[in-house]
Amino acid sequence: MATEQIAKRELAKAYDPKEVEDKWYRLWKERGYFHEEPDPDREPYCITIPPPNITGSLHMGHALNNTILDAMTRWHRMRGYCTLCLPGTDHAGIATQAVVEKELAREGLTRQELGRERFVERCWQWREQYGTRIYHQFERLGCSYDWERVRFTMDPSYVDAIMEEFRSWYERGLIYRGTRVVNWDVRYQSAVSDIEVITETRPGKLYHFRYPFADDSGHITIATTRPETMLGDTAVAANPNDERYKPLFGKMLRLPLTERRIPLIADNYAKPEFGSGAVKVTPAHDLDDFECGLRHNLPQVVVIGKDGKMTEAAGPRYAGLDRFEARKRIIEDMEALGLLEKIEDYGIQTPISDRSGEIIEPLLSEQWFVDVKPLAAPAIEAVKQDKIRILPERYKAIYLHWMENIRPWCISRQLWWGHRIPIWWTEEGGARRHAFARSREEAVAALGTENVWQDEDVLDTWFSSALWPHATLGWPRQTRDLEYFYPTNLLSTAQEILYLWVARMIMTGLDFIKRPAATTSENDGLLEPDGKTRAIIPFRDVYIHATVLDEHGQRMSKSKGNGIDPIDLIDRYGADATRFSLMQQAGKNQDIKYSEQRTDVAGNFCNKLWNASRFVLMNLDETVTGQLPPEGARTVTDRWILSRLNETIQTVNERLMSYDMDDATRALYQFLWNDFCDWYVEMAKPRLRAEGAERETVQNMLAFVLETTLRLLHPITPFITEEIWQALPHEGESILFAPYPQPNPAWNDPEAEAAMAATIETTRALRNLRAELGIAPSTRLSAAVLAAEPDLRAALTANADLIATLARLNALDLVEQAPSGQTGKWVGTPITGGEVFLEIGEALDLGKELERIEKELAAVAKEIERAETKLQNPNFVQRAKPEIVALERERLAEWQEKRARLEERWRLFGG
RNA sequence: GGGCGAAUAGCUCAGCCGGUAGAGCGCUUCGUUUACACCGAAGAUGUCGGGGGUUCGAGUCCCUCUUCGCCCACCA
Numbered sequence: 001m002a003t004e005q006i007a008k009r010e011l012a013k014a015y016d017p018k019e020v021e022d023k024w025y026r027l028w029k030e031r032g033y034f035h036e037e038p039d040p041d042r043e044p045y046c047i048t049i050p051p052p053n054i055t056g057s058l059h060m061g062h063a064l065n066n067t068i069l070d071a072m073t074r075w076h077r078m079r080g081y082c083t084l085c086l087p088g089t090d091h092a093g094i095a096t097q098a099v100v101e102k103e104l105a106r107e108g109l110t111r112q113e114l115g116r117e118r119f120v121e122r123c124w125q126w127r128e129q130y131g132t133r134i135y136h137q138f139e140r141l142g143c144s145y146d147w148e149r150v151r152f153t154m155d156p157s158y159v160d161a162i163m164e165e166f167r168s169w170y171e172r173g174l175i176y177r178g179t180r181v182v183n184w185d186v187r188y189q190s191a192v193s194d195i196e197v198i199t200e201t202r203p204g205k206l207y208h209f210r211y212p213f214a215d216d217s218g219h220i221t222i223a224t225t226r227p228e229t230m231l232g233d234t235a236v237a238a239n240p241n242d243e244r245y246k247p248l249f250g251k252m253l254r255l256p257l258t259e260r261r262i263p264l265i266a267d268n269y270a271k272p273e274f275g276s277g278a279v280k281v282t283p284a285h286d287l288d289d290f291e292c293g294l295r296h297n298l299p300q301v302v303v304i305g306k307d308g309k310m311t312e313a314a315g316p317r318y319a320g321l322d323r324f325e326a327r328k329r330i331i332e333d334m335e336a337l338g339l340l341e342k343i344e345d346y347g348i349q350t351p352i353s354d355r356s357g358e359i360i361e362p363l364l365s366e367q368w369f370v371d372v373k374p375l376a377a378p379a380i381e382a383v384k385q386d387k388i389r390i391l392p393e394r395y396k397a398i399y400l401h402w403m404e405n406i407r408p409w410c411i412s413r414q415l416w417w418g419h420r421i422p423i424w425w426t427e428e429g430g431a432r433r434h435a436f437a438r439s440r441e442e443a444v445a446a447l448g449t450e451n452v453w454q455d456e457d458v459l460d461t462w463f464s465s466a467l468w469p470h471a472t473l474g475w476p477r478q479t480r481d482l483e484y485f486y487p488t489n490l491l492s493t494a495q496e497i498l499y500l501w502v503a504r505m506i507m508t509g510l511d512f513i514k515r516p517a518a519t520t521s522e523n524d525g526l527l528e529p530d531g532k533t534r535a536i537i538p539f540r541d542v543y544i545h546a547t548v549l550d551e552h553g554q555r556m557s558k559s560k561g562n563g564i565d566p567i568d569l570i571d572r573y574g575a576d577a578t579r580f581s582l583m584q585q586a587g588k589n590q591d592i593k594y595s596e597q598r599t600d601v602a603g604n605f606c607n608k609l610w611n612a613s614r615f616v617l618m619n620l621d622e623t624v625t626g627q628l629p630p631e632g633a634r635t636v637t638d639r640w641i642l643s644r645l646n647e648t649i650q651t652v653n654e655r656l657m658s659y660d661m662d663d664a665t666r667a668l669y670q671f672l673w674n675d676f677c678d679w680y681v682e683m684a685k686p687r688l689r690a691e692g693a694e695r696e697t698v699q700n701m702l703a704f705v706l707e708t709t710l711r712l713l714h715p716i717t718p719f720i721t722e723e724i725w726q727a728l729p730h731e732g733e734s735i736l737f738a739p740y741p742q743p744n745p746a747w748n749d750p751e752a753e754a755a756m757a758a759t760i761e762t763t764r765a766l767r768n769l770r771a772e773l774g775i776a777p778s779t780r781l782s783a784a785v786l787a788a789e790p791d792l793r794a795a796l797t798a799n800a801d802l803i804a805t806l807a808r809l810n811a812l813d814l815v816e817q818a819p820s821g822q823t824g825k826w827v828g829t830p831i832t833g834g835e836v837f838l839e840i841g842e843a844l845d846l847g848k849e850l851e852r853i854e855k856e857l858a859a860v861a862k863e864i865e866r867a868e869t870k871l872q873n874p875n876f877v878q879r880a881k882p883e884i885v886a887l888e889r890e891r892l893a894e895w896q897e898k899r900a901r902l903e904e905r906w907r908l909f910g911g
Numbered sequence: 912g913g914g915c916g917a918a919u920a921g922c923u924c925a926g927c928c929g930g931u932a933g934a935g936c937g938c939u940u941c942g943u944u945u946a947c948a949c950c951g952a953a954g955a956u957g958u959c960g961g962g963g964g965u966u967c968g969a970g971u972c973c974c975u976c977u978u979c980g981c982c983c984a985c986c987a
Contacts, residue, residue: 015947015949199983199984206987222987223987224987225987226987269985269986269987270986270987271986271987274986274987275987278987279986279987280987281987286985286987287985288985288986288987289985289987291985349984349985349986392916394915394916395915397914397915398914398915398982398983401914401983402982402983405983405984495981495982496981496982498982499983547981549980551922551923553979553980584924584935585923585924587925589916589917589924590915590916590917590980590981591916591917591980591981593923593924595922595923595936597922597923597935597936597937598923598924598935598936600936600949601935601936601949603949604947604949604950605949606949607947607949607950608946608947608949608950610946610947611946611947611949611950612946612947613946614946614947615946615947616946617946618945618946619946662924662925663925666925666934669934669935670934677946677947678951681946682944682951685944685945689945764952764953767952767953768952768953768954770952770953771940771941771952771953771954772953772954774940774941776941776942777941777942777944777952778942778944805944808944808952863931866931867931870930870967870968873967873968874967875966875967875968876967876968877967878967879966879967879968880930880967880968881930884930884968887930888930888931891931
């Protein structure tokens with residue numbers, strides 16, 4: 001196949017991304033290019049991709065991230081690393097349960113009607129059917145992931161890892177059962193963790209209620225945004241230093257609408273400056289109140305149930321009402337009792353469940369928690385010591401701050417889809433006991449009775465994804481993959497899951513993966529207190545990519561309908577263009593306003609590459625090897641393009657290394673379009689018309705530079721580069737494994753760069769003259785260059801013919817002195833170190849030419865004035881760095897010379 | 912309430928260690944020159960958000976204000 005391509009040495013006339021991309025992806029995959037076995041003779045490079053939810057389909061954030069991941073993978077593969085990029089998916093507890101429940105609802109069913117077992121079966125069916133759709137989308141994007149190593153967070157081997165994690169933490173007492181106020185999602189009827197709650201300021205009301213003293217000696221006013229919780233109040237608190245309440249502490253109040261008597265207590269939690277200074281305390285429905293309640297031994301009265309409806313404890317008048325219905329009735333009732341003092345408009349900080357969008361109900365309930373403090377300590381150290389690098393650097397501080405203030409992690413979820421908590425219970429004589437067990441048998445053995453049942457809850461999805469890097473590589477088994485590929489190299493992800501996921505992977509990695517210090521390097525992790533083992537980091541670099549927003553800077557969301565579908569972009573512009581445009585915008589920025597115009601531009605770039613390649617290919621003889629011609633054969637332009645290429649190679653490698661993909665992409669764009677196409681290819685044209693050595697040299701140069709550029713571009717635009725590379729003379733079976741270009745100091749050539757700069761300036765000056773005089777490009781003229789400076793003369797000697805061709809002239813002569821006495825035939829304009837002239841025949845309008853010269857003179861005068869002012873400032877001359885002063889003097893001299901030449905022409909034309 | 916980021920041409924964005932403000936798109940004028948009109952050539956376009964400060968010199972460093980965005984936070 002590949003050999004047929006080589007023999008053809010041509011490309012289709014029009015670039016069709018779809019055809020090229022489908023063909024190559026199939027081939028790469030068939031040939032197993034993405035799969036590598038551990039190779040001890042090479043360095044490993046490994047990425048375990050952030051597993052998308054099985055409910056997910058590719059969005060722009062995925063497209064950006066996976067382009068970055070694949071580009072990094074391809075770059076390292078080409079650099080000779082033994083490379084693994086491991087894909088997978090996440091079972092996504094709440095999200096999946098939600099879609100399956102929705103599906104059931106269409107059939108008129110609820111999960112309760114179906115029963116747990118059958119519901120979980122339905123979830124599995126769903127995942128079989130739709131759970132891997134996104135893999136195909138990754139393929140469309142060109143991701144070179146190892147499809148032989150895909151992992152799912154509910155694979156049996158992955159479950160082993162979760163069991164091991166749970167067992168270890170449970171046995172060490174890090175997992176505990178606790179009764180606390182948790183964030184309750186009323187829609188899904190499950191607890192969610194703090195970081196799955198988003199706070200929104202919503203317009204609302206602040207209600208001021210009066211609570212009378214039990215002895216009818218007056219009342220205390222309290223304020224609340226959630227009146228329905230008052231039914232669960234078990235105290236009113238005021239600040240111990242609040243003079244207004246000091247004499248009253250200990251007195252009892254009558255809680256309106258109930259028969260309850262509650263005390264006025266003193267607690268620092270009450271802020272004297274807020275409202276009346278007194279605050280109602282509802283230990284069962286507010287985290288602060290809960291803690292306050294613990295301090296004062298207050299009863300906890302649950303008045304809102306898990307379904308969001310009022311409980312029996314709320315009293316017969318309210319029980320069974322929805323929480324917001326109850327709120328209305330309570331306000332009415334309080335008003336009727338004359339206990340509603342006032343209602344104010346108020347912006348309420350409202351907790352919203354990230355998943356369901358429901359208002360979170362803080363609720364007292366029994367849950368499983370992980371005490372993460374001891375796990376956080378090493379995770380802080382590893383980042384502080386830069387064993388793990390977090391980029392852009394600003395996220396390091398954010399991470400550290402969060403980790404240092406980390407709170408217990410609620411890991412139980414009242415869902416059915418997920419990993420059921422491996423805890424078994426038994427009850428004897430009213431006393432309950434529990435033990436860790438992977439199965440009923442283990443449970444019976446552990447608890448010593450047949451009367452056992454498993455905990456009903458499942459684990460937080462992040463409890464499983466926290467193990468991703470090592471569990472996907474085989475842990476808890478000591479596999480070859482784990483040994484070789486761990487620690488992984490890069491974790492690139494969105495900023496919103498820095499805490500949810502990244503922090504937790506760092507904690508589990510360091511906690512579970514330990515290796516003998518002697519066999520590891522200092523960079524691999526943290527030395528344990530015993531001095532003999534090392535806790536190993538999960539990855540070396542964390543890169544936080546930008547958020548992709550729409551072109552108006554709005555977050556893309558389904559409800560707003562402003563999302564861009566990357567697959568749609570790929571269909572219309574090609575995966576290469578989509579990837580290129582994403583990489584062009586992927587740097588250290590916080591967000592990307594994505595406009596389709598960027599993809600369009602990237603598509604044009606691919607097209608340009610395609611056509612330039614067609615040109616090169618159609619000008620190659622069969623004998624061309626694509627080897628770099630020997631130094632002696634290279635012309636100034638050849639040396640120049642090599643020098644430019646070398647700089648590009650250096651920039652691209654450096655910038656990829658620091659995750660400045662935007663800079664790398666820009667450098668490639670500019671090199672290919674401006675240096676290679678605009679100048680080198682144009683200058684190659686006349687040389688290709690020559691015969692023999694001259695033609696052969698330029699053919700080989702074109703092939704060599706283009707082939708190198710393709711390799712440089714391949715991580716960003718994999719498909720088009722493979723297609724063209726196969727048609728060019730090349731070594732190897734696929735560009736995937738071709739060596740990535742490395743800088744070669746020998747190609748660095750300031751002399752050639754200077755000569756080309758002069759050539760370009762001269763060409764432009766001539767074109768500009770022509771355009772300003774309105775001479776049709778088809779009119780052939782003669783021109784002359786007066787090279788007053790030896791440098792300019794040297795630079796131009798070799799390129800005069802090329803300049804003539806590029807400026808579309810009959811001939812360009814290098815002359816000793818300005819053509820004079822021929823007013824009306826010659827026009828001229830100064831350039832650096834000399835002057836260019838165009839012989840335009842008799843048609844010149846003298847008045848117009850004078851005007852043109854005067855315009856130029858005015859511009860030059862401005863520059864001279866600026867430089868002179870600067871140089872006349874004694875402070876500048878004395879204090880600025882000498883080389884800066886010298887440079888300024890040089891510039892002034894240059895401008896003065898230009899002025900002299902212009903003035904001379906002005907006089908010549910009768911000014 | 913804390914923290915972070917952004918503000919540069921009409922639009923989207925580059926500008927590293929302070930030393931003559933750049934690109935792409937759009938715009939104007941030309942153009943079928945044997946790769947490309949998804950192109951080429953020539954052009955026009957800026958109080959670098961405001962105000963202070965440091966400096967011979969500030970888009971770049973410091974302070975401050977304004978606007979927008981993000982993250983964190985238990986204020987009823």
